[in-house]
Amino acid sequence: MSLQPDRLGAVTTHPRSTSLREYQDLFDQAPVIFVALGGPSHLLEAANPAFFEAFGGSRTDTGVPIGELVPELAPQGVLDRLDAVYRTGTAFRARGARLVLGVPGKEREGFFDFTYEPRRDAVGEVDGVIVIAVETTVYHHAQLLAAEQRILLERIARDAPLGDILTGMARAIEELSPELIVSVLLADSDGRHLRHGTGPGLPDFYNEAIDGIAIGADVGSCGTAAHLRVPVIVTDIATDHRWEGYRELAARAGMAACWSTPIIGTDDRLLGTFAMYHRAPKAPEAKDLALSTAFARIAALAIERHQAMEAGRAAQEREREAREDLAFILEASTAITREPHFSDCLQRLARLTVPTLAPLCSVHVREDGRTRRIAEAAATPAAEELFDSPALRDRVESAVARVLASGTTETDRADVPPGGRPVLPGVTGYVCVPLDARGRTFGVLTLLATDRPLDGHGIALAEELARRAASSADNARQFSDRVQLARELQAGLLPPELPAIPGADLAASYHPAGEGLEVGGDFYDVFPLPDDRWAFMIGDVCGRGAAAATTTGMVRHTARAAARLLHDPAAVVAAINDAVAGSALDEDYFVSLVYGELRHTGSHLALELIRAGHVPPFVRRTDGTVEQLVQSGLLLGIGPEFDGTVCRLDLTPGDSLVLVTDGITEARSAEGEFFDDHRLADALLALPTTACDATGLIDAVHAAVTAFAGRSTPDDQATLVVTAT
Numbered sequence: 001m002s003l004q005p006d007r008l009g010a011v012t013t014h015p016r017s018t019s020l021r022e023y024q025d026l027f028d029q030a031p032v033i034f035v036a037l038g039g040p041s042h043l044l045e046a047a048n049p050a051f052f053e054a055f056g057g058s059r060t061d062t063g064v065p066i067g068e069l070v071p072e073l074a075p076q077g078v079l080d081r082l083d084a085v086y087r088t089g090t091a092f093r094a095r096g097a098r099l100v101l102g103v104p105g106k107e108r109e110g111f112f113d114f115t116y117e118p119r120r121d122a123v124g125e126v127d128g129v130i131v132i133a134v135e136t137t138v139y140h141h142a143q144l145l146a147a148e149q150r151i152l153l154e155r156i157a158r159d160a161p162l163g164d165i166l167t168g169m170a171r172a173i174e175e176l177s178p179e180l181i182v183s184v185l186l187a188d189s190d191g192r193h194l195r196h197g198t199g200p201g202l203p204d205f206y207n208e209a210i211d212g213i214a215i216g217a218d219v220g221s222c223g224t225a226a227h228l229r230v231p232v233i234v235t236d237i238a239t240d241h242r243w244e245g246y247r248e249l250a251a252r253a254g255m256a257a258c259w260s261t262p263i264i265g266t267d268d269r270l271l272g273t274f275a276m277y278h279r280a281p282k283a284p285e286a287k288d289l290a291l292s293t294a295f296a297r298i299a300a301l302a303i304e305r306h307q308a309m310e311a312g313r314a315a316q317e318r319e320r321e322a323r324e325d326l327a328f329i330l331e332a333s334t335a336i337t338r339e340p341h342f343s344d345c346l347q348r349l350a351r352l353t354v355p356t357l358a359p360l361c362s363v364h365v366r367e368d369g370r371t372r373r374i375a376e377a378a379a380t381p382a383a384e385e386l387f388d389s390p391a392l393r394d395r396v397e398s399a400v401a402r403v404l405a406s407g408t409t410e411t412d413r414a415d416v417p418p419g420g421r422p423v424l425p426g427v428t429g430y431v432c433v434p435l436d437a438r439g440r441t442f443g444v445l446t447l448l449a450t451d452r453p454l455d456g457h458g459i460a461l462a463e464e465l466a467r468r469a470a471s472s473a474d475n476a477r478q479f480s481d482r483v484q485l486a487r488e489l490q491a492g493l494l495p496p497e498l499p500a501i502p503g504a505d506l507a508a509s510y511h512p513a514g515e516g517l518e519v520g521g522d523f524y525d526v527f528p529l530p531d532d533r534w535a536f537m538i539g540d541v542c543g544r545g546a547a548a549a550t551t552t553g554m555v556r557h558t559a560r561a562a563a564r565l566l567h568d569p570a571a572v573v574a575a576i577n578d579a580v581a582g583s584a585l586d587e588d589y590f591v592s593l594v595y596g597e598l599r600h601t602g603s604h605l606a607l608e609l610i611r612a613g614h615v616p617p618f619v620r621r622t623d624g625t626v627e628q629l630v631q632s633g634l635l636l637g638i639g640p641e642f643d644g645t646v647c648r649l650d651l652t653p654g655d656s657l658v659l660v661t662d663g664i665t666e667a668r669s670a671e672g673e674f675f676d677d678h679r680l681a682d683a684l685l686a687l688p689t690t691a692c693d694a695t696g697l698i699d700a701v702h703a704a705v706t707a708f709a710g711r712s713t714p715d716d717q718a719t720l721v722v723t724a725t
Contacts, residue, residue, distance in 0.1 A: 033112070033135065035066070036119070038128040042066045042082050045128065054110065054135055055101060072101060082129050085116045089126045092116040096136060109178070111140040138287070141176055145294070148172040152298050162306035166198035169295055169302075173276075174201055177291075181255070181277040184263075184299055185210070185222050187270045194222060197272060206253040210246070215270075218242045221260035222273040229270065231261045231292065236281040257282045261292040263300045271303045325461055328356060333468040342477040347375040349445065349469040355379035357458050357465075358447035360386060360427070364400045365435075365443040371400060374443070383450055386426045396430070400444045403432040407441040409463060411454065429453040433466040437474035445469070493523050493552045501526075501534050503600035505723040507694030509702065513663070513715050520716035521548035522661045525556050527563075532599055535563045535572075538659040538720045539593035539614060551589055554579055555636075559595065569597055569610045570646050573636070577612075580637035590637040594659055598722070605651040605724045610644045612636050615662050618681060620697065622654030624689040626681050651724035656697055658684065663717035664701065667709035675708050694721040 033054055035047040044062050052058055055070050067079050076099055085092050094114045102108050112133045119128040148169075155165050170182035184197035196211040213219055215226040224242050225232040234240045235257050237250045243258075250258075257278040263271040274296040276288065284292075332352040339345040346363045353361045359379035364371055378384035386392055403410050410432045427448045435443035445466045447454060498506040508524055521541030529535050537559060541551040555576055562575035573595050580591055594617055596609025609617065613635035619627040633644030651657060660680065667675040683704035684697070692700075698719050705717070 031134075033131070033133040035131045036128060037066055037082065037131065038119075040083070040086060042079070042086070042129065044069055050135075054133075070101070073099070076100070081116060082131075085118055085129050086126055089118045089120075091118060096140065110135055110137045112136060141287075144176055145291070148176075149294070149298060152302070156298075156302050156305050159305070159309055162302055163198060165302045165306075166299065167200050169298060170198050170200050173291065173295060177288075179278060180288075181279075183207075183222075183275045183277065184272060185213075185226075185275070186272040186303065187215070187226065188212070191215075191270070194226060194273060202255075202277070203253050206249060206255075209249055218244070220246045221258040222275050225260040225262045225273050225275075226270055229262050229264065231259065231289070233259045233284060235283045238281075254279050256280050259284050259288065259292060261296045263296050263303065265300055265304050271300055271307075274299055321457075329461070329464055329468065332465055333472065336469050337472045337475075339472070340476060340479055342473055342480050343374055345469065345473040345476045346443065349465070349473075350375040350377040353377065353445070353447060353462065353465065357462055358431075358454065359383045359450050360448035362387070362396065362446045362448075363435075363443060364397075364404075364446070366404055366441075371397070371404065386448070386450070389426060392426060396432075396446055396448075399430065399432045400446065403434050403444045404441055407434050407436060409433050409459065411459060426450065431459050431462055433459075433462050435466055435470035435473065437470050442474070443470070493549060493556065495525055495527070498526055499528065499534070501598075501600070502532075503602075503605055503725055504534075504598070505694045505725050506721070507698050507723075508720045509698050509718070511663075511702075511713065511717040513713050513717075520544055521552060522663060522716040522718040523552045523556060524659070524718050524720040525559065526720075527560055529563055529597065533597050534599070535559065535595070535597050536659075536720065536722060537593060537595040538661065538718060539591055539595075540661045540663075540716075540718075541591050542589055547589060551580065551583070551591065554583060555591055555593070563597070568646075569595055569608050570642075570644060573610050573612055573633075573644060574642045577636040577642040578640075581640055583637075590635045592635055592662070604653070605655075605722070606648075607651060607657065607722075608646050608648050610646050612642065612644055615660055615665050616677065618658040618684060619649065619651070620656045620658060620684045620687070620692075622652065622689075624685065624687070626684045628677065628681065651722070653724050656692070656694065656721055656723040658697060658701070659720040659722075660701065661716065661718040663713060663715035664705055664719065666715060667705050667713055667717070669709055675705055679704065679708065692723075694723040697721045697723070 031050055033048070033050045035051045036045045037043065038045045042065055044064055044066055046062065047059070057069050061069050066082070067074050073079060078099070081092060084090075092114075093116070097112050097114055099110050099112060100107050101110055112135050115132045117130045117132070118126045119130050121127045152165060152169055152172075155168065166184045170184065173182045174180055181199075181201035183199035183202055185194035186197040187193075188195050192215055193212050194210075194215060196207050199207045210220070210222070213223050215223055217224060217227055218241060219227070220243055221232045221234045232242070234242060237243045237247060237256055237258060243250060250256075255277045257280070258275055260273050260275040263274055265271045274292055276284075276292060332349075335352060336345050336348050339348050346365065350361045350363050354377040360383050361377045362373055363375040365374045376387060378387070399410055399412070412430050427450050430446060430448045431454050433445045433447075434441045435445060445462065447458075447462055494510060498508055506526060510522065510524070512520055521543060522539075523541070524536075524538040526534065526536045539552075539555060541548045541555070558576050558579040559572060562572045566572050566575065573593065576591070576593065576595070580589070583589075591612070592614035593612040594609060594614045595612070596607055598605050598607045609629070610633055611617070611629065611631055612633040617629045619629065621627070629647050629649070631645045631647045634642060636642065665674065665676050665680060669675075680701065683701055686704075687697070687700055698721055701719055702717075
């Protein structure tokens with residue numbers, strides 16, 4: 001830093017000239033530089049030791065022009081300033097003047113506060129110049145260093161990139177001390193190596209060569225300093241044993257000395273090294289060591305702040321990835337859970353993993369001692385073609401067999417060691433994840449990569465998804481098994497097919513509620529009786545499940561047994577009531593029933609029927625009219641005796657008897673209204689007056705119910721139609 005010079009007024013009076021001896025006595029031991037120059041050629045007449053220490057030479061050089069003794073002063077304007085003071089007799093002062101001193105190759109930069117004062121003889125004539133100076137180099141450098149430190153700290157606080165901060169620091173030091181070359185190496189995450197941080201003044205080949213050097217004893221200055229965690233000073237690389245492996249590299253880069261200081265964090269962790277190189281063998285001065293210590297601390301702040309920011313960003317990234325993983329797992333497992341059937345669950349699993357987890361996926365299951373592929377998915381047609389490869393298919397099936405046997409995940413990646421199993425043809429790796437439920441492995445999820453190999457993160461996601469999907473699939477399998485069991489039980493409670501009755505056309509339907517998971521209480525039956533008679537009935541047992549199925553079976557079997565012995569429908573129904581009321585089932589179970597018997601007379605069907613708390617039957621005549629049979633009768637099972645009235649009617653050809661359960665009449669619309677008896681009658685009335693067979697009537701009834709309440713129903717629906725022919 002250089003300030004504008006301050007001019008002093010001309011010295012017009014000089015009571016007496018100060019002798020050189022007095023000047024020497026005054027300044028000889030002072031740190032202030034003193035020099036007395038005589039004549040227009042500025043001969044060195046006297047100078048104190050501080051002058052010779054700063055500018056070179058010795059006291060034997062007196063009588064020599066200052067321009068010859070310190071020739072570097074002339075091109076920097078010092079001699080011109082001396083000439084002006086000598087010529088004008090006007091003193092001159094300059095603050096922070098910069099001078100470069102020393103012979104070429106050994107220059108040093110210095111800063112001085114100068115006072116040039118004319119010296120006068122006894123008669124007042126100027127006969128020389130007195131120069132008094134104070135070297136402010138240390139102060140100047142300290143100010144510059146403080147300014148640079150402030151700049152670096154501000155950049156650290158603003159979270160500037162670490163590379164920019166370290167490079168800025170290195171350049172600032174090199175500008176302040178041109179003889180230095182600065183390098184920073186950063187400790188690797190493995191704690192055993194140093195990585196390039198910055199070294200703008202070093203050749204690229206040198207920075208590349210030392211990037212990744214080991215931390216250890218006798219590994220240059222930096223590797224050793226990092227190993228010992230103390231400064232390592234090498235004054236001559238050519239002779240120091242610690243540089244034996246890097247001596248030729250240093251010589252090629254023109255480096256002759258290296259001082260390295262370890263960079264230690266606040267938690268005593270090694271963060272890196274701060275090194276200063278010299279092109280000539282050299283030992284550090286006290287200021288050099290102080291400089292290393294100060295900037296090593298700043299580098300530690302920058303590195304720790306960078307690591308904290310990186311750790312924060314890494315944590316945020318991990319959190320983001322965790323959220324995405326969780327969202328994927330939740331969405332995928334929810335979608336899989338929604339599938340009610342075993343195979344659909346596993347097919348959805350295969351589709352959801354592609355391409356999020358891998359471009360190819362297959363799912364195998366073991367059933368009845370055999371393994372089969374139940375699902376597959378591919379991200380592209382080209383990937384899908386790989387499934388047709390016999391070699392791939394064989395390898396996958398072998399891996400699946402091993403996983404089914406072991407119950408553990410198996411992986412095969414592209415980086416398998418020599419002698420290990422090769423990857424599957426056409427893929428870079430695979431993972432087979434077991435599908436476990438209730439302590440057994442029933443299937444395997446296989447993911448295959450065709451580009452980048454599967455990593456641990458993807459495998460962990462696959463395992464978690466497989467765990468959830470296996471539970472959902474097992475639940476779906478149980479659901480499917482229960483549905484199938486319910487259907488088989490229900491089928492066992494219904495006649496396998498309706499018999500052929502002379503003079504009659506029969507049709508029936510049964511629609512279980514929802515998925516038909518449980519056996520319902522609705523039933524119907526038609527069976528032969530002696531004397532060319534036929535029995536028919538439709539009923540509904542209160543409740544669902546095993547108890548309802550048991551009651552249904554009991555009612556059917558009781559009816560079939562009693563009807564063969566009793567020739568009165570009322571007596572048959574009474575026998576059924578006795579069986580229901582006297583059973584060991586919960587007393588809250590009861591049965592609604594319509595039971596009847598018919599015979600063909602040749603011209604018509606003669607029917608006798610009795611209603612026990614059931615939906616009233618409808619009769620649709622050939623002319624399109626509809627009648628409701630409302631004879632009353634109590635529900636079965638609510639009392640020890642049954643009292644009901646038998647209804648007798650004839651069906652002429654084209655007439656139909658329509659029997660339904662309350663799943664039809666109590667079907668609800670979106671607004672909560674019942675379909676009820678009236679809408680059932682309207683549906684029958686809406687049919688054409690032309691002859692309509694039994695199947696057509698059932699179709700019409702169910703079409704009307706579906707249009708009113710939709711396809712889903714909260715209760716079973718059973719319908720039985722008898723049409724005279």
